[in-house]
Amino acid sequence: MKTVVWLECVDGQPTRHAREAYALAVAAAEDAAHDVVAVQVASDGWIVEAAADALAQYMVESGAACLLLPSTVDGNDVAGRVAVRLSAGVVTQVVSMNADRSFEKLVFGDTIKTSVTAAGSVVVATVRAGVVAAFDGDIDVQTVVGASARVALVSAQPRTKSARPAVESAAIVVAAGRGVGDDQGFAQVTELADVLGAAVSGSRPATDAGWIEPAQQVGQTGKTISPDLYVAVGISGAIQHVAGMRSSRTIVAINTDAEAPIFDIADYGIVGDAGTVVPALIDAVRGRK
Numbered sequence: 379m380k381t382v383v384w385l386e387c388v389d390g391q392p393t394r395h396a397r398e399a400y401a402l403a404v405a406a407a408e409d410a411a412h413d414v415v416a417v418q419v420a421s422d423g424w425i426v427e428a429a430a431d432a433l434a435q436y437m438v439e440s441g442a443a444c445l446l447l448p449s450t451v452d453g454n455d456v457a458g459r460v461a462v463r464l465s466a467g468v469v470t471q472v473v474s475m476n477a478d479r480s481f482e483k484l485v486f487g488d489t490i491k492t493s494v495t496a497a498g499s500v501v502v503a504t505v506r507a508g509v510v511a512a513f514d515g516d517i518d519v520q521t522v523v524g525a526s527a528r529v530a531l532v533s534a535q536p537r538t539k540s541a542r543p544a545v546e547s548a549a550i551v552v553a554a555g556r557g558v559g560d561d562q563g564f565a566q567v568t569e570l571a572d573v574l575g576a577a578v579s580g581s582r583p584a585t586d587a588g589w590i591e592p593a594q595q596v597g598q599t600g601k602t603i604s605p606d607l608y609v610a611v612g613i614s615g616a617i618q619h620v621a622g623m624r625s626s627r628t629i630v631a632i633n634t635d636a637e638a639p640i641f642d643i644a645d646y647g648i649v650g651d652a653g654t655v656v657p658a659l660i661d662a663v664r665g666r667k
Contacts, residue, residue: 379479380442381407384433385418385519386453392418392519394547395448397512399505403446404513406475415440416517421524426452428524430459436522437464437500444479449504449602450546451593457502467496471602473509488621507546508604508625545594548577550607553596553623556583557612557633558652564589566656567611573663576609581619597622612652615640632656 381403385392392400400416407413417436421428433456437445445460447453449471461468472481473491480495481503496503545551552571558564564584571578580590582597596603597619608626613619615631615638623629624643631644632655641647648655 379407379413379444379477380440381414381444381446382433382437382440382442383414383416384429384445384447384453384456385416385517386448386450387418388544388547392416392517393448393450394512395450395453395505395507397514397517398507398510399446399448400517401510401513402472402475402505403444405510406477408477415442416519418519418521419524420521425524426455426459429456430463430524432522432524434460434463443500445500445502446475447502447504449506453504457504461502464500464502465498466500466502467498469494469496469501469503471506472503473506475503488624507602542571543575543577545577545579545596546601546603548603548605550574550576550609551579551596551603551605551623551626552576552609552611553579553581553613554584554589554611555581555613555619556587557614558584558589559612561589563612563653563656566653566660570609570611570656570660570663573660573667574607574609576607577605579603581613581616610640610644611656613640614638615642 383400383403386396403414404410419429419432447457469481472483474482479501480493482491482493484491554564554567558567568578579594579596584590585592585595598621600622602622604625606627608623609630611632629644630646631640632648632652634651636649
């Protein structure tokens with residue numbers, strides 16, 4: 379079975395999540411060199427529309443039976459558009475892939491693993507972040523050019539680049555919740571992130587409070603990530619948030635409530651007020667540098 383993997387790129391480089399999707403395809407293939415093809419899309423216009431057109435055409439021309447994409451905002455968008463063009467089934471947020479085109483995914487807040495098979499000759503699937511280690515070798519990438527007459531770029535404003543790493547690809551993420559209290563408390567969280575070289579994220583209440591942008595939110599209504607270290611500050615651990623970060627390799631939780639659900643999944647827990655604990659952590663990290 380030939381599998382095509384869309385390598386979503388940032389600044390010309392495949393993202394960590396895209397390399398994870400490629401690793402999943404390689405692990406499931408009987409002959410990876412022959413059965414797995416990595417494709418990136420080059421376009422001067424809107425990448426989602428261009429990628430959908432280019433990938434759908436490539437799937438038809440190559441005769442591939444499966445398309446894997448990272449489960450990102452753009453990846454999910456492209457997956458749906460390609461599936462419509464190919465009249466293909468879609469399986470989202472998969473955690474493993476089998477040689478027979480069946481997939482495993484977690485449902486009901488990650489409490490149940492289920493096997494899913496899509497009908498039809500072609501299947502489109504999005505890969506959940508962090509389910510496998512990112513492929514760290516050289517990837518032979520084919521570039522296809524995408525263009526669409528249906529969408530024209532009228533104007534564009536470059537995104538202001540942050541010195542902090544992106545949430546979806548960061549090795550360390552420091553996340554804030556309602557328990558940080560106020561703007562001053564959130565400022566301490568960002569300072570901790572800076573001394574750790576981490577990305578800043580948060581739960582839905584942090585987004586609602588205006589401390590973080592929706593693109594930084596982690597959880598069922600935000601991003602699903604799997605960093606090496608996740609520091610949850612003032613986050614209770616509601617299932618909606620945990621679903622987006624529980625696969626983090628090491629979880630550190632700071633909360634005043636010793637019975638908070640976040641401690642059930644944390645590797646290390648500190649029961650205390652964030653306003654006291656976070657500055658102490660900042661001093662400790664700086665003292666070790």
